[in-house]
Amino acid sequence: MQKKDIFVSDEELNVQRDFAQKVKEIANKKYGRPKANIRTFGCQQNVADSQRIMGMLKDMGYDFVDNSDDADLVIFNTCAVREHAEDRVFGNVGTLVHLKRRKPNTVIGLCGCMMQQEHISKRIKRSFPHVDLVFGTHVVHKLPEMLFKVLSGQGRIFENPDIDGVIAEKIPQVNDSKINGWLPIMYGCNNFCTYCIVPYVRGRERSRNPEDIIADLKEMVANGIKNITLLGQNVNSYDGGITFAELLRKCNEVDGDFVIRFMTSHPKDCSEELLYAMAECQKVEKHLHLPVQSGSSRVLKAMNRHYNRENYLSLVDKAKELMPDLMLTSDIIVGFPSETYEEVKETISLIEKVRYQSLFTFIYSKRKGTPAAEMPDDVSSTEKGKRFRELLAVQEKISEEICKEQVGKTYRVLVEETSRIKGNLYGRTLNNFIVEFEGSEDLVGKFAEIKITSGDTWIIKGKLKG
Numbered sequence: 001m002q003k004k005d006i007f008v009s010d011e012e013l014n015v016q017r018d019f020a021q022k023v024k025e026i027a028n029k030k031y032g033r034p035k036a037n038i039r040t041f042g043c044q045q046n047v048a049d050s051q052r053i054m055g056m057l058k059d060m061g062y063d064f065v066d067n068s069d070d071a072d073l074v075i076f077n078t079c080a081v082r083e084h085a086e087d088r089v090f091g092n093v094g095t096l097v098h099l100k101r102r103k104p105n106t107v108i109g110l111c112g113c114m115m116q117q118e119h120i121s122k123r124i125k126r127s128f129p130h131v132d133l134v135f136g137t138h139v140v141h142k143l144p145e146m147l148f149k150v151l152s153g154q155g156r157i158f159e160n161p162d163i164d165g166v167i168a169e170k171i172p173q174v175n176d177s178k179i180n181g182w183l184p185i186m187y188g189c190n191n192f193c194t195y196c197i198v199p200y201v202r203g204r205e206r207s208r209n210p211e212d213i214i215a216d217l218k219e220m221v222a223n224g225i226k227n228i229t230l231l232g233q234n235v236n237s238y239d240g241g242i243t244f245a246e247l248l249r250k251c252n253e254v255d256g257d258f259v260i261r262f263m264t265s266h267p268k269d270c271s272e273e274l275l276y277a278m279a280e281c282q283k284v285e286k287h288l289h290l291p292v293q294s295g296s297s298r299v300l301k302a303m304n305r306h307y308n309r310e311n312y313l314s315l316v317d318k319a320k321e322l323m324p325d326l327m328l329t330s331d332i333i334v335g336f337p338s339e340t341y342e343e344v345k346e347t348i349s350l351i352e353k354v355r356y357q358s359l360f361t362f363i364y365s366k367r368k369g370t371p372a373a374e375m376p377d378d379v380s381s382t383e384k385g386k387r388f389r390e391l392l393a394v395q396e397k398i399s400e401e402i403c404k405e406q407v408g409k410t411y412r413v414l415v416e417e418t419s420r421i422k423g424n425l426y427g428r429t430l431n432n433f434i435v436e437f438e439g440s441e442d443l444v445g446k447f448a449e450i451k452i453t454s455g456d457t458w459i460i461k462g463k464l465k466g
Protein backbone atom coordinates (compact mmCIF):
# COMPACT_ATOMS: atom_id res chain seq x y z
CA MET A 1 0.00 0.00 0.00
CA GLN A 2 1.30 3.48 -0.90
CA LYS A 3 1.68 5.78 2.10
CA LYS A 4 -0.95 8.20 0.71
CA ASP A 5 -3.48 5.33 0.42
CA ILE A 6 -3.28 4.71 4.16
CA PHE A 7 -5.02 8.00 4.92
CA VAL A 8 -8.79 8.29 4.79
CA SER A 9 -9.51 11.04 2.23
CA ASP A 10 -11.06 14.41 3.09
CA GLU A 11 -13.99 13.51 0.79
CA GLU A 12 -14.70 10.36 2.80
CA LEU A 13 -14.49 12.31 6.07
CA ASN A 14 -16.92 14.90 4.66
CA VAL A 15 -19.32 12.08 3.74
CA GLN A 16 -19.15 10.95 7.36
CA ARG A 17 -19.83 14.50 8.59
CA ASP A 18 -22.97 14.56 6.43
CA PHE A 19 -24.07 11.26 7.95
CA ALA A 20 -23.40 12.71 11.41
CA GLN A 21 -25.87 15.52 10.69
CA LYS A 22 -28.49 13.02 9.53
CA VAL A 23 -28.00 10.91 12.67
CA LYS A 24 -28.40 14.05 14.77
CA GLU A 25 -31.78 14.76 13.19
CA ILE A 26 -33.07 11.18 13.46
CA ALA A 27 -31.78 10.64 17.01
CA ASN A 28 -33.28 13.93 18.17
CA LYS A 29 -36.67 13.00 16.80
CA LYS A 30 -36.49 9.50 18.24
CA TYR A 31 -35.07 10.15 21.71
CA GLY A 32 -35.24 13.89 22.40
CA ARG A 33 -31.70 14.52 23.62
CA PRO A 34 -30.02 11.12 22.91
CA LYS A 35 -27.77 9.51 25.50
CA ALA A 36 -24.88 7.08 25.00
CA ASN A 37 -23.08 4.73 27.35
CA ILE A 38 -19.58 3.73 26.17
CA ARG A 39 -17.75 0.97 27.99
CA THR A 40 -14.08 0.38 27.22
CA PHE A 41 -12.15 -2.86 27.81
CA GLY A 42 -8.43 -3.43 27.32
CA CYS A 43 -5.50 -1.20 26.58
CA GLN A 44 -4.90 2.54 26.17
CA GLN A 45 -5.30 2.23 22.40
CA ASN A 46 -8.91 1.26 23.05
CA VAL A 47 -9.26 4.20 25.45
CA ALA A 48 -8.01 6.49 22.66
CA ASP A 49 -10.45 4.90 20.18
CA SER A 50 -13.32 5.37 22.65
CA GLN A 51 -12.41 9.03 22.98
CA ARG A 52 -12.83 9.37 19.21
CA ILE A 53 -16.09 7.41 19.26
CA MET A 54 -17.34 9.80 21.93
CA GLY A 55 -16.10 12.79 19.92
CA MET A 56 -18.11 11.68 16.89
CA LEU A 57 -21.17 10.93 19.03
CA LYS A 58 -20.96 14.34 20.66
CA ASP A 59 -21.07 15.87 17.17
CA MET A 60 -24.16 13.72 16.53
CA GLY A 61 -25.86 15.33 19.52
CA TYR A 62 -25.31 12.56 22.10
CA ASP A 63 -24.73 13.15 25.80
CA PHE A 64 -22.98 10.52 27.88
CA VAL A 65 -24.28 8.47 30.81
CA ASP A 66 -22.52 5.99 33.09
CA ASN A 67 -25.30 3.43 33.11
CA SER A 68 -26.50 1.38 30.13
CA ASP A 69 -30.08 1.40 31.55
CA ASP A 70 -30.28 5.16 30.94
CA ALA A 71 -28.81 5.02 27.44
CA ASP A 72 -30.31 5.10 23.94
CA LEU A 73 -27.04 3.79 22.54
CA VAL A 74 -24.74 1.31 24.27
CA ILE A 75 -21.31 0.58 22.83
CA PHE A 76 -18.81 -1.95 24.22
CA ASN A 77 -15.29 -1.32 22.91
CA THR A 78 -13.79 -4.78 23.38
CA CYS A 79 -10.33 -6.32 23.81
CA ALA A 80 -9.11 -9.56 22.24
CA VAL A 81 -5.84 -10.05 24.08
CA ARG A 82 -7.10 -12.67 26.55
CA GLU A 83 -9.61 -15.35 25.77
CA HIS A 84 -11.25 -15.33 29.21
CA ALA A 85 -11.82 -11.56 28.88
CA GLU A 86 -13.70 -12.33 25.67
CA ASP A 87 -15.92 -14.76 27.57
CA ARG A 88 -16.72 -11.96 30.03
CA VAL A 89 -17.75 -9.70 27.16
CA PHE A 90 -20.11 -12.38 25.83
CA GLY A 91 -21.62 -12.58 29.33
CA ASN A 92 -22.09 -8.80 29.51
CA VAL A 93 -23.56 -8.63 26.01
CA GLY A 94 -25.96 -11.43 26.94
CA THR A 95 -27.37 -9.44 29.84
CA LEU A 96 -28.17 -6.49 27.52
CA VAL A 97 -31.03 -8.57 26.12
CA HIS A 98 -33.14 -7.43 29.10
CA LEU A 99 -32.44 -3.79 28.32
CA LYS A 100 -33.43 -4.35 24.69
CA ARG A 101 -36.70 -6.00 25.79
CA ARG A 102 -37.55 -3.12 28.09
CA LYS A 103 -36.43 -0.39 25.66
CA PRO A 104 -36.53 -1.84 22.11
CA ASN A 105 -35.36 1.47 20.62
CA THR A 106 -32.00 1.21 22.35
CA VAL A 107 -29.19 0.59 19.86
CA ILE A 108 -26.60 -1.93 21.01
CA GLY A 109 -23.18 -1.78 19.38
CA LEU A 110 -19.93 -3.73 19.78
CA CYS A 111 -16.54 -2.71 18.43
CA GLY A 112 -12.82 -3.10 19.10
CA CYS A 113 -10.27 -5.87 18.60
CA MET A 114 -12.61 -8.70 19.52
CA MET A 115 -15.09 -7.67 16.82
CA GLN A 116 -12.35 -7.54 14.20
CA GLN A 117 -12.27 -11.35 14.34
CA GLU A 118 -14.56 -12.98 11.81
CA HIS A 119 -15.53 -15.95 14.01
CA ILE A 120 -16.61 -13.56 16.78
CA SER A 121 -18.76 -11.35 14.58
CA LYS A 122 -20.38 -14.51 13.12
CA ARG A 123 -21.17 -15.72 16.63
CA ILE A 124 -22.71 -12.35 17.53
CA LYS A 125 -24.80 -12.40 14.36
CA ARG A 126 -26.03 -15.93 15.10
CA SER A 127 -26.49 -15.94 18.87
CA PHE A 128 -27.07 -12.33 19.96
CA PRO A 129 -29.92 -10.96 17.80
CA HIS A 130 -30.36 -7.99 20.14
CA VAL A 131 -27.02 -6.55 18.95
CA ASP A 132 -27.62 -4.00 16.16
CA LEU A 133 -24.15 -2.89 15.23
CA VAL A 134 -20.76 -4.63 15.09
CA PHE A 135 -17.68 -2.91 13.72
CA GLY A 136 -13.97 -3.69 13.69
CA THR A 137 -10.90 -1.57 14.36
CA HIS A 138 -10.43 -0.30 10.80
CA VAL A 139 -13.78 1.44 10.35
CA VAL A 140 -14.19 3.45 13.56
CA HIS A 141 -14.30 6.68 11.50
CA LYS A 142 -17.39 5.34 9.68
CA LEU A 143 -19.48 5.29 12.85
CA PRO A 144 -21.84 8.08 11.61
CA GLU A 145 -22.70 6.12 8.46
CA MET A 146 -23.15 2.81 10.31
CA LEU A 147 -25.31 4.41 12.99
CA PHE A 148 -27.39 6.15 10.32
CA LYS A 149 -28.09 2.78 8.70
CA VAL A 150 -29.21 1.28 12.01
CA LEU A 151 -31.37 4.26 13.01
CA SER A 152 -32.98 4.51 9.58
CA GLY A 153 -34.12 0.89 9.76
CA GLN A 154 -31.67 -0.69 7.33
CA GLY A 155 -31.21 -3.71 9.58
CA ARG A 156 -28.30 -4.98 11.60
CA ILE A 157 -24.88 -3.73 10.51
CA PHE A 158 -21.73 -5.86 10.59
CA GLU A 159 -18.58 -4.21 9.29
CA ASN A 160 -15.12 -5.60 9.99
CA PRO A 161 -13.17 -5.62 6.71
CA ASP A 162 -9.99 -7.68 6.69
CA ILE A 163 -7.64 -4.93 5.49
CA ASP A 164 -4.19 -3.71 6.51
CA GLY A 165 -5.70 -0.66 8.20
CA VAL A 166 -6.08 3.08 7.59
CA ILE A 167 -5.41 6.35 9.38
CA ALA A 168 -8.30 8.78 9.81
CA GLU A 169 -7.23 12.28 10.91
CA LYS A 170 -9.32 15.17 12.24
CA ILE A 171 -11.75 12.95 14.15
CA PRO A 172 -13.13 14.89 17.15
CA GLN A 173 -12.34 13.57 20.62
CA VAL A 174 -13.81 13.71 24.10
CA ASN A 175 -11.28 13.49 26.90
CA ASP A 176 -12.76 13.32 30.42
CA SER A 177 -9.40 13.77 32.09
CA LYS A 178 -8.06 17.25 32.77
CA ILE A 179 -4.55 15.85 33.32
CA ASN A 180 -3.93 12.82 31.09
CA GLY A 181 -3.96 12.71 27.30
CA TRP A 182 -3.53 9.62 25.09
CA LEU A 183 -1.97 10.45 21.76
CA PRO A 184 -1.73 7.64 19.16
CA ILE A 185 1.30 8.11 16.90
CA MET A 186 0.90 4.87 14.96
CA TYR A 187 -1.42 1.91 14.62
CA GLY A 188 -1.05 -1.82 14.05
CA CYS A 189 1.88 -4.16 14.48
CA ASN A 190 4.18 -6.12 12.15
CA ASN A 191 5.89 -8.27 14.73
CA PHE A 192 3.76 -11.39 15.06
CA CYS A 193 5.02 -12.49 18.46
CA THR A 194 3.73 -16.05 18.55
CA TYR A 195 1.48 -15.57 21.59
CA CYS A 196 -0.15 -12.31 20.48
CA ILE A 197 -3.38 -11.63 18.59
CA VAL A 198 -2.77 -7.89 18.05
CA PRO A 199 -1.31 -8.05 14.51
CA TYR A 200 -4.39 -10.01 13.39
CA VAL A 201 -6.87 -7.50 14.80
CA ARG A 202 -5.09 -4.15 14.47
CA GLY A 203 -3.56 -4.56 11.00
CA ARG A 204 -0.11 -3.60 9.75
CA GLU A 205 2.05 -0.84 11.20
CA ARG A 206 1.20 2.60 9.90
CA SER A 207 2.50 5.89 11.28
CA ARG A 208 0.78 9.24 11.52
CA ASN A 209 2.52 12.28 10.06
CA PRO A 210 4.61 14.20 12.60
CA GLU A 211 2.76 17.47 11.82
CA ASP A 212 -0.60 15.90 12.77
CA ILE A 213 0.85 14.48 15.98
CA ILE A 214 2.42 17.80 16.96
CA ALA A 215 -0.83 19.64 16.19
CA ASP A 216 -2.72 17.26 18.54
CA LEU A 217 -0.03 17.62 21.17
CA LYS A 218 -0.23 21.43 21.03
CA GLU A 219 -4.00 21.26 21.35
CA MET A 220 -3.73 19.02 24.42
CA VAL A 221 -1.19 21.36 26.01
CA ALA A 222 -3.42 24.36 25.22
CA ASN A 223 -6.28 22.50 26.97
CA GLY A 224 -4.16 22.16 30.09
CA ILE A 225 -3.28 18.45 29.71
CA LYS A 226 0.00 17.86 31.54
CA ASN A 227 0.68 14.15 31.15
CA ILE A 228 0.74 13.13 27.50
CA THR A 229 1.38 9.53 26.48
CA LEU A 230 2.40 8.76 22.90
CA LEU A 231 0.79 5.47 21.95
CA GLY A 232 1.60 2.65 19.58
CA GLN A 233 1.98 -1.14 19.74
CA ASN A 234 5.66 -0.60 19.03
CA VAL A 235 6.50 3.10 19.14
CA ASN A 236 10.18 2.35 18.47
CA SER A 237 9.39 1.44 14.86
CA TYR A 238 7.53 4.71 14.24
CA ASP A 239 8.19 5.82 10.68
CA GLY A 240 6.48 9.05 9.78
CA GLY A 241 9.38 10.24 7.61
CA ILE A 242 11.35 10.80 10.83
CA THR A 243 12.35 8.32 13.53
CA PHE A 244 10.68 7.98 16.92
CA ALA A 245 13.73 9.61 18.54
CA GLU A 246 13.32 12.61 16.23
CA LEU A 247 9.60 12.74 16.98
CA LEU A 248 10.35 12.82 20.72
CA ARG A 249 12.71 15.75 20.19
CA LYS A 250 10.02 17.62 18.24
CA CYS A 251 7.46 16.96 20.99
CA ASN A 252 9.96 18.18 23.57
CA GLU A 253 10.30 21.50 21.70
CA VAL A 254 6.58 22.30 22.07
CA ASP A 255 6.14 25.20 24.52
CA GLY A 256 4.57 24.47 27.89
CA ASP A 257 5.16 22.64 31.16
CA PHE A 258 4.12 19.03 30.57
CA VAL A 259 5.45 15.47 30.62
CA ILE A 260 5.84 13.21 27.57
CA ARG A 261 5.47 9.50 28.18
CA PHE A 262 5.29 6.70 25.63
CA MET A 263 4.36 3.08 25.25
CA THR A 264 5.07 0.41 24.17
CA SER A 265 8.72 -0.14 23.25
CA HIS A 266 9.94 -3.28 21.55
CA PRO A 267 13.52 -4.14 22.58
CA LYS A 268 14.48 -5.16 19.04
CA ASP A 269 13.76 -1.62 17.77
CA CYS A 270 14.92 0.36 20.79
CA SER A 271 17.86 2.30 19.35
CA GLU A 272 20.72 4.18 21.00
CA GLU A 273 19.40 7.22 19.14
CA LEU A 274 16.19 6.88 21.16
CA LEU A 275 18.08 6.54 24.45
CA TYR A 276 20.06 9.71 23.69
CA ALA A 277 16.83 11.56 22.85
CA MET A 278 15.27 10.41 26.14
CA ALA A 279 18.34 11.50 28.08
CA GLU A 280 18.53 14.92 26.42
CA CYS A 281 14.83 15.93 26.32
CA GLN A 282 13.84 17.35 29.69
CA LYS A 283 10.08 16.83 29.19
CA VAL A 284 10.46 13.15 28.27
CA GLU A 285 10.00 10.61 31.01
CA LYS A 286 13.05 8.88 32.43
CA HIS A 287 11.18 5.62 32.46
CA LEU A 288 11.33 2.88 29.89
CA HIS A 289 8.72 0.17 29.69
CA LEU A 290 10.73 -2.45 27.83
CA PRO A 291 8.82 -5.76 27.72
CA VAL A 292 11.33 -8.62 27.93
CA GLN A 293 8.77 -11.48 28.22
CA SER A 294 11.44 -14.06 29.17
CA GLY A 295 15.06 -14.17 30.30
CA SER A 296 15.78 -17.25 28.18
CA SER A 297 17.07 -16.76 24.63
CA ARG A 298 15.51 -20.08 23.59
CA VAL A 299 12.06 -19.05 24.82
CA LEU A 300 12.45 -15.61 23.23
CA LYS A 301 13.11 -17.35 19.91
CA ALA A 302 9.99 -19.49 20.34
CA MET A 303 8.08 -16.27 21.05
CA ASN A 304 9.50 -14.73 17.82
CA ARG A 305 10.82 -11.72 19.71
CA HIS A 306 13.93 -11.09 17.54
CA TYR A 307 16.33 -10.29 20.39
CA ASN A 308 18.11 -12.42 22.93
CA ARG A 309 19.01 -12.15 26.59
CA GLU A 310 22.43 -10.64 25.81
CA ASN A 311 21.11 -7.95 23.39
CA TYR A 312 18.47 -7.00 25.93
CA LEU A 313 20.90 -6.72 28.83
CA SER A 314 23.38 -4.61 26.85
CA LEU A 315 20.53 -2.28 25.83
CA VAL A 316 19.60 -1.90 29.49
CA ASP A 317 23.25 -1.17 30.41
CA LYS A 318 23.45 1.57 27.78
CA ALA A 319 20.15 3.10 28.91
CA LYS A 320 21.28 3.18 32.55
CA GLU A 321 24.64 4.65 31.58
CA LEU A 322 22.93 7.53 29.75
CA MET A 323 20.20 8.08 32.37
CA PRO A 324 21.34 7.34 35.93
CA ASP A 325 17.81 8.05 37.27
CA LEU A 326 16.13 5.80 34.69
CA MET A 327 13.50 3.35 35.94
CA LEU A 328 12.67 0.27 33.91
CA THR A 329 9.46 -1.72 33.90
CA SER A 330 8.59 -4.79 31.89
CA ASP A 331 6.10 -7.50 30.92
CA ILE A 332 6.85 -11.16 31.58
CA ILE A 333 4.99 -14.27 30.53
CA VAL A 334 5.44 -17.36 32.69
CA GLY A 335 4.57 -20.87 31.56
CA PHE A 336 5.00 -20.31 27.81
CA PRO A 337 4.79 -23.70 25.94
CA SER A 338 7.89 -25.83 26.59
CA GLU A 339 9.36 -23.39 29.17
CA THR A 340 11.49 -25.34 31.67
CA TYR A 341 12.17 -24.46 35.28
CA GLU A 342 15.82 -23.77 34.35
CA GLU A 343 14.54 -21.15 31.90
CA VAL A 344 12.41 -19.56 34.62
CA LYS A 345 15.63 -19.28 36.66
CA GLU A 346 17.16 -17.42 33.70
CA THR A 347 14.21 -15.00 33.81
CA ILE A 348 14.70 -14.53 37.54
CA SER A 349 18.41 -13.83 37.10
CA LEU A 350 17.58 -11.28 34.39
CA ILE A 351 15.09 -9.57 36.71
CA GLU A 352 17.82 -9.38 39.37
CA LYS A 353 20.33 -7.95 36.91
CA VAL A 354 18.00 -5.30 35.46
CA ARG A 355 16.32 -4.43 38.79
CA TYR A 356 12.95 -3.37 37.43
CA GLN A 357 10.90 -0.76 39.24
CA SER A 358 7.86 -3.00 38.70
CA LEU A 359 6.72 -5.85 36.49
CA PHE A 360 3.51 -6.90 34.79
CA THR A 361 3.68 -10.68 35.03
CA PHE A 362 1.20 -12.81 33.10
CA ILE A 363 0.48 -16.50 33.28
CA TYR A 364 0.52 -17.87 29.75
CA SER A 365 -2.85 -18.91 28.40
CA LYS A 366 -3.64 -20.10 24.89
CA ARG A 367 -4.91 -17.45 22.52
CA LYS A 368 -6.93 -18.89 19.64
CA GLY A 369 -5.70 -17.64 16.26
CA THR A 370 -2.02 -17.30 17.30
CA PRO A 371 0.87 -19.64 16.37
CA ALA A 372 1.53 -20.43 20.06
CA ALA A 373 -1.99 -21.86 20.35
CA GLU A 374 -0.80 -24.67 18.06
CA MET A 375 2.07 -25.51 20.46
CA PRO A 376 1.42 -27.99 23.29
CA ASP A 377 0.43 -26.00 26.40
CA ASP A 378 2.59 -28.36 28.45
CA VAL A 379 3.29 -26.45 31.67
CA SER A 380 0.62 -27.45 34.20
CA SER A 381 -1.47 -24.70 35.76
CA THR A 382 -0.10 -25.59 39.23
CA GLU A 383 3.43 -25.19 37.94
CA LYS A 384 2.54 -21.92 36.18
CA GLY A 385 1.12 -20.60 39.46
CA LYS A 386 4.27 -21.64 41.34
CA ARG A 387 6.54 -19.90 38.79
CA PHE A 388 4.36 -16.81 38.86
CA ARG A 389 4.56 -16.52 42.67
CA GLU A 390 8.31 -17.09 42.65
CA LEU A 391 8.84 -14.27 40.14
CA LEU A 392 6.52 -11.99 42.04
CA ALA A 393 8.40 -12.52 45.32
CA VAL A 394 11.72 -11.67 43.66
CA GLN A 395 10.25 -8.55 42.09
CA GLU A 396 8.55 -7.39 45.28
CA LYS A 397 11.86 -7.43 47.14
CA ILE A 398 13.57 -5.42 44.36
CA SER A 399 10.69 -2.91 44.13
CA GLU A 400 10.82 -2.34 47.87
CA GLU A 401 14.60 -1.84 47.83
CA ILE A 402 14.31 0.65 44.96
CA CYS A 403 11.57 2.60 46.76
CA LYS A 404 13.66 2.79 49.94
CA GLU A 405 16.68 4.01 47.92
CA GLN A 406 14.67 7.14 47.03
CA VAL A 407 14.57 8.41 50.63
CA GLY A 408 16.28 11.81 50.91
CA LYS A 409 15.89 12.64 47.19
CA THR A 410 13.74 15.52 45.99
CA TYR A 411 11.43 14.92 43.04
CA ARG A 412 9.31 17.17 40.89
CA VAL A 413 5.97 15.40 40.63
CA LEU A 414 2.87 15.96 38.57
CA VAL A 415 0.00 15.81 41.07
CA GLU A 416 -2.59 13.48 39.55
CA GLU A 417 -5.23 12.75 42.17
CA THR A 418 -6.40 12.91 45.75
CA SER A 419 -6.62 9.74 47.79
CA ARG A 420 -9.67 8.59 49.67
CA ILE A 421 -7.72 9.25 52.85
CA LYS A 422 -8.50 12.90 53.31
CA GLY A 423 -5.63 15.28 52.79
CA ASN A 424 -3.36 12.95 50.83
CA LEU A 425 -2.36 13.50 47.24
CA TYR A 426 -0.79 11.25 44.64
CA GLY A 427 1.64 12.37 42.01
CA ARG A 428 4.05 10.80 39.57
CA THR A 429 7.72 11.56 39.01
CA LEU A 430 9.35 11.78 35.59
CA ASN A 431 10.83 8.35 36.32
CA ASN A 432 7.47 6.78 37.14
CA PHE A 433 7.37 6.64 40.93
CA ILE A 434 3.98 7.12 42.52
CA VAL A 435 4.46 9.60 45.36
CA GLU A 436 2.01 10.08 48.23
CA PHE A 437 2.11 13.27 50.27
CA GLU A 438 -0.07 15.68 52.21
CA GLY A 439 -1.26 18.78 50.44
CA SER A 440 -4.29 20.73 49.40
CA GLU A 441 -6.54 19.57 46.57
CA ASP A 442 -5.85 22.63 44.45
CA LEU A 443 -2.42 21.14 43.67
CA VAL A 444 -4.07 18.49 41.48
CA GLY A 445 -2.97 19.06 37.88
CA LYS A 446 0.08 21.06 38.95
CA PHE A 447 3.74 20.24 39.54
CA ALA A 448 5.13 20.12 43.08
CA GLU A 449 8.56 19.56 44.65
CA ILE A 450 8.50 16.64 47.09
CA LYS A 451 11.23 15.48 49.45
CA ILE A 452 11.02 11.69 49.85
CA THR A 453 10.79 10.50 53.44
CA SER A 454 9.93 6.79 53.14
CA GLY A 455 9.42 3.98 50.67
CA ASP A 456 7.04 1.00 50.63
CA THR A 457 6.90 -1.75 47.98
CA TRP A 458 5.09 0.10 45.20
CA ILE A 459 4.92 3.66 46.44
CA ILE A 460 7.14 6.33 47.94
CA LYS A 461 6.00 8.95 50.43
CA GLY A 462 7.23 12.47 50.97
CA LYS A 463 6.72 16.01 52.13
CA LEU A 464 5.88 19.04 50.09
CA LYS A 465 8.85 21.41 49.97
CA GLY A 466 7.92 24.89 51.12
Ligand code: SF4
Nearest residue numbers: 189191192193196198
Ligand atom coordinates in the same frame (compact mmCIF):
# COMPACT_ATOMS: atom_id res chain seq x y z
S1 SF4 B 1 5.07 -6.41 19.43
FE1 SF4 B 1 4.43 -8.53 19.74
S2 SF4 B 1 3.37 -8.46 21.72
FE2 SF4 B 1 3.46 -6.34 20.99
S3 SF4 B 1 1.55 -6.03 19.88
FE3 SF4 B 1 3.07 -6.67 18.36
S4 SF4 B 1 2.84 -8.90 18.23
FE4 SF4 B 1 1.81 -8.25 20.12
